[in-house]
Amino acid sequence: MKLVLADAIATQSLGFKFGELLPAGSVILLSGDLGAGKTTFVQGIGAGLGINDAIVSPTFTLINEYTEGRIPLYHLDLYRLQGNEVSELNLDSYWEGLEVKPGIVAIEWAERMPYKPDSYLEVGLMYANNSGNDGEIREVEIIPVNFIDIPDFFNKLAR
Numbered sequence: 319m320k321l322v323l324a325d326a327i328a329t330q331s332l333g334f335k336f337g338e339l340l341p342a343g344s345v346i347l348l349s350g351d352l353g354a355g356k357t358t359f360v361q362g363i364g365a366g367l368g369i370n371d372a373i374v375s376p377t378f379t380l381i382n383e384y385t386e387g388r389i390p391l392y393h394l395d396l397y398r399l400q401g402n403e404v405s406e407l408n409l410d411s412y413w414e415g416l417e418v419k420p421g422i423v424a425i426e427w428a429e430r431m432p433y434k435p436d437s438y439l440e441v442g443l444m445y446a447n448n449s450g451n452d453g454e455i456r457e458v459e460i461i462p463v464n465f466i467d468i469p470d471f472f473n474k475l476a477r
């Protein structure tokens with residue numbers, strides 16, 4: 319599914335619905351150019367989960383964990399890593415929820431992942447054609463990969 323996101327608020331509102339609707343164990347793989355809005359989207363997820371802490375980019379910390387919402391949010395950013403370094407992170411422990419409490423796992427720069435979970439939602443953010451890299455308009459493409467069926471999920475996103 320593809321949507322137009324007119325401004326940062328629209329991107330956050332879409333993320334908010336993910337935070338409201340997704341069950342623990344959901345993995346969201348975010349891709350898109352620098353500044354396309356990945357962190358902005360995750361801020362919306364945090365709000366939708368009822369997290370009051372500020373969601374800040376984990377570019378240097380690799381992972382930020384937020385546990386005060388409906389379910390935990392694990393926010394990762396792989397920008398600074400190479401494929402082999404990503405392998406060493408044992409990301410599976412997050413989506414399997416064996417060593418951590420199951421929650422939503424949101425991964426920026428998922429392009430860097432040498433392996434993927436069995437099931438995930440791919441969220442690709444793009445600068446809209448003609449708007450240039452300083453315009454506000456973005457496009458998002460959401461692709462479910464073996465993703466569990468959530469009744470009406472895509473209809474609710476489009477509203």
Ligand SMILES: Nc1ncnc2c1ncn2[C@@H]1O[C@H](COP(=O)(O)OP(=O)(O)OP(=O)(O)O)[C@@H](O)[C@H]1O
Nearest residue numbers: 323324325326329352353354355356357358454456
């Ligand atoms: N439609 C939009 N959606 C999201 N962000 C927008 C939009 N329009 C403008 N912006 C602005 O663009 C910037 C997006 O930054 P953000 O940190 O979310 O991007 P990012 O994809 O996480 O970047 P990075 O690759 O550095 O992690 C913010 O300053 C935000 O306010």
Ligand SMILES: [Mg+2]
Nearest residue numbers: 356357375426
């Ligand atoms: Mg970011």
